[in-house]
Amino acid sequence: xxxxxxxxxxxxxxxxxxxxxxxxxxxxxxxxxxxxxxxxxxxxxxxxxxxxxxxxxxxxxxxxxxxxxxxxxxxxxxxxxxxxxxxxxxxxxxxxxxxxxxxxxxxxxxx
Amino acid sequence: xxxxxxxxxxxxxxxxxxxxxxxxxxxxxxxxxxxxxxxxxxxxxxxxxxxxxxxxxxxxxxxxxxxxxxxxxxxxxxxxxxxxxxxxxxxxxxxxxxxxxxxxxxxxxxxxxxx
Numbered sequence: 001x002x003x004x005x006x007x008x009x010x011x012x013x014x015x016x017x018x019x020x021x022x023x024x025x026x027x028x029x030x031x032x033x034x035x036x037x038x039x040x041x042x043x044x045x046x047x048x049x050x051x052x053x054x055x056x057x058x059x060x061x062x063x064x065x066x067x068x069x070x071x072x073x074x075x076x077x078x079x080x081x082x083x084x085x086x087x088x089x090x091x092x093x094x095x096x097x098x099x100x101x102x103x104x105x106x107x108x109x110x111x
Numbered sequence: 112x113x114x115x116x117x118x119x120x121x122x123x124x125x126x127x128x129x130x131x132x133x134x135x136x137x138x139x140x141x142x143x144x145x146x147x148x149x150x151x152x153x154x155x156x157x158x159x160x161x162x163x164x165x166x167x168x169x170x171x172x173x174x175x176x177x178x179x180x181x182x183x184x185x186x187x188x189x190x191x192x193x194x195x196x197x198x199x200x201x202x203x204x205x206x207x208x209x210x211x212x213x214x215x216x217x218x219x220x221x222x223x224x225x226x
Contacts, residue, residue, distance in 0.1 A: 034214055043117070043204045043217035044155070087154065089215075098145040098206075099215055103154040 003027070004090055006102035013109050016077045021105045023088035024070040033071045034099060035064050036087045044087055047073075078109045113139050113209040117218025124195055124225055132190045132221045134205030140185035141207035145215065146178075149202040158203075161188040195225040 007022045025033065032051050036044035048057045050066035057064050061082060063074040073086055085106045089099035114137040124130050134144055142163045147155040159180055160168040167180035177199075179191040192199055204220040 032214075036217075041202075041220070041222065043115075043206075043219045046214045046216065049214055098157050098160060100157070101154045106152070 004088055004100055004102040006088055006105050008105060010106040013078055015079055015109055015111050018076045021073040021086055022070060023102055025090050027090045031091050033066055034089045035073055038085045038087055080109045080111050083107055083109045113216045115207055115216045115218040117205055117221055119221060120219060121222045126196055126225055127194055129191055129193045130195055130223060132203055134188045134218055136186045136207050139209035142185060144188040144205055144207045146190050147204045149204060197225045200225045
């Protein structure tokens with residue numbers, strides 16, 4: 001069964017303490033791995049799409065990487081405003097199909 | 112970038128009444144929109160795929176007669192929760208993409224509370 005699994009479920013960091021979030025997937029014929037940020041009471045906000053193993057993308061303090069079986073979201077020197085739930089997702093098949101989401105990692109960055 | 116607008120952001124209704132939620136693509140046309148549901152501290156669960164000009168496709172376990180979806184134009188899909196009950200209370204989020212390979216863009220969600 002195709003699925004997306006994220007770990008840890010929750011992560012608490014001190015401001016400036018770098019860490020990584022994990023997303024492993026078993027979707028066959030992957031057509032992109034997506035990372036989103038979701039703030040409480042809001043819809044998910046798109047961060048990155050990764051398509052092939054070895055690909056990396058960066059945005060401010062975030063860097064996403066992809067291997068054949070998993071993706072990592074690295075957070076360097078986080079700030080309290082980085083606190084959010086980070087979701088990864090993958091489409092089941094190509095074309096205009098919905099995304100299957102992992103359960104997310106709730107990140108709290110403490111000043 | 113592609114913007115998806117959802118309205119209302121928050122609604123409280125009494126048990127037995129119906130509630131309509133609108134999802135609009137503001138700067139692009141969307142032949143397909145997706146409706147998700149999210150419970151507190153849980154991930155997004157796909158409810159249905161809304162297709163412009165045709166019937167929606169519902170995921171297993173989602174009652175099509177309770178969650179009526181209408182996609183009457185290329186920029187508007189509506190989700191109507193009929194005869195709402197407290198267990199329907201949840202966060203409903205719609206999404207769409209502006210072209211085949213773009214990421215899904217999400218509305219800001221609707222918090223439904225049924226009393």
